[in-house]
Amino acid sequence: MTGVASSTVAQDVSTLRVEILYTGGTFGMVDGGDGLRPRAGIGGEIADLIDAYTDRFGIPVEFRYHELERVIDSADADPGTARRIAERVRAGLGATPPDGVIVIHGTDTMAYAGARIAFELHDIPVPVVLTGAQIPLGLPASDAADNLMLALNSIATQPAAGVFIAFGSTLHPAVRASKRSCDGYDGFTAVRPLSPPRTPVTHPVAARAGESSPPVGLFTVFPGMDTDLLDAALRIYHGGVVLECYGAGTMPVSEATVTAIGKATERGTPVVAITHCDSGTVDLGRYQPGRALLAVGAIGGGDMTREAALAKLAHLAGLGLPAAELRRWMTTNLLGELTD
Ligand code: ASP
Numbered sequence: 001m002t003g004v005a006s007s008t009v010a011q012d013v014s015t016l017r018v019e020i021l022y023t024g025g026t027f028g029m030v031d032g033g034d035g036l037r038p039r040a041g042i043g044g045e046i047a048d049l050i051d052a053y054t055d056r057f058g059i060p061v062e063f064r065y066h067e068l069e070r071v072i073d074s075a076d077a078d079p080g081t082a083r084r085i086a087e088r089v090r091a092g093l094g095a096t097p098p099d100g101v102i103v104i105h106g107t108d109t110m111a112y113a114g115a116r117i118a119f120e121l122h123d124i125p126v127p128v129v130l131t132g133a134q135i136p137l138g139l140p141a142s143d144a145a146d147n148l149m150l151a152l153n154s155i156a157t158q159p160a161a162g163v164f165i166a167f168g169s170t171l172h173p174a175v176r177a178s179k180r181s182c183d184g185y186d187g188f189t190a191v192r193p194l195s196p197p198r199t200p201v202t203h204p205v206a207a208r209a210g211e212s213s214p215p216v217g218l219f220t221v222f223p224g225m226d227t228d229l230l231d232a233a234l235r236i237y238h239g240g241v242v243l244e245c246y247g248a249g250t251m252p253v254s255e256a257t258v259t260a261i262g263k264a265t266e267r268g269t270p271v272v273a274i275t276h277c278d279s280g281t282v283d284l285g286r287y288q289p290g291r292a293l294l295a296v297g298a299i300g301g302g303d304m305t306r307e308a309a310l311a312k313l314a315h316l317a318g319l320g321l322p323a324a325e326l327r328r329w330m331t332t333n334l335l336g337e338l339t340d
């Protein structure tokens with residue numbers, strides 16, 4: 001669907017050109033009697049919202065609207081969903097890129113998807129803004145319209161390229177954002193600020209083409225953690241595991257646990273330690289458990305969020321890099337996801 005909303009056009013405001021990709025999520029959901037479920041075919045409602053945006057802000061909008069073949073509850077995202085969204089966004093740019101792209105997405109995995117899309121589209125020339133809603137479009141107190149307008153205004157006023165999450169009152173850099181509320185209008189936070197690289201970085205390029213990405217996973221340590229559980233995770237997610245540790249990068253380090261991690265790194269499975277803390281950074285040299293992880297080849301993930309660490313690891317694993325290369329890029333600040 002394409003459209004132009006041009007009512008109440010301010011003379012001096014140029015037309016905003018946007019691509020809109022609807023992937024599902026609460027934004028467009030309906031309750032079929034058995035709970036909220038995704039709904040396809042909301043292009044007409046999006047056109048009405050864009051008309052309302054033009055009426056309210058005096059900015060004419062030219063837009064093209066697309067939907068995924070199957071719109072989903074984002075909790076249903078598979079390992080390839082975010083990458084496919086990134087490919088759709090790139091393909092939709094065409095010869096004359098729009099001013100920006102809006103991706104309407106479920107909130108549950110929006111931060112994971114946003115971070116993955118950011119790494120996949122690190123070279124994109126325009127802003128890509130993910131948004132969604134806590135309450136579906138058309139229901140009382142829905143935040144869907146306001147969030148779409150925030151996304152449009154972010155593109156109108158935010159000239160920088162990059163991937164963002166527009167939600168509630170704030171535009172967050174995707175590589176620092178996390179969902180922190182399942183009912184509040186401000187559903188996302190970025191507890192650490194974006195940390196743009198001090199000098200421009202070159203990005204890694206694929207070492208092999210056409211192969212499928214190996215599976216990567218996330219494992220949170222906890223008191224009483226069973227080594228067999230971790231060992232199973234390290235075998236299933238042989239492309240790499242983000243290990244969400246305590247504090248500065250500590251965890252229960254029985255001999256069996258350290259052996260399991262060491263065997264995994266020997267098999268070529270990168271293990272990246274991050275912290276569950278909202279402030280501070282992993283320092284594997286500080287405590288004995290961290291040193292044990294270091295000794296068996298774990299990679300310090302600094303202060304990356306779990307979403308950014310998982311997205312970056314999946315992105316790098318998908319490039320088929322040799323272990324040393326992957327380690328180097330994992331610890332290099334590429335997009336502001338990691339404090340240098
Ligand atoms: N379960 C929904 C989803 O992630 C939640 C939402 O969109 O707010 O698709």
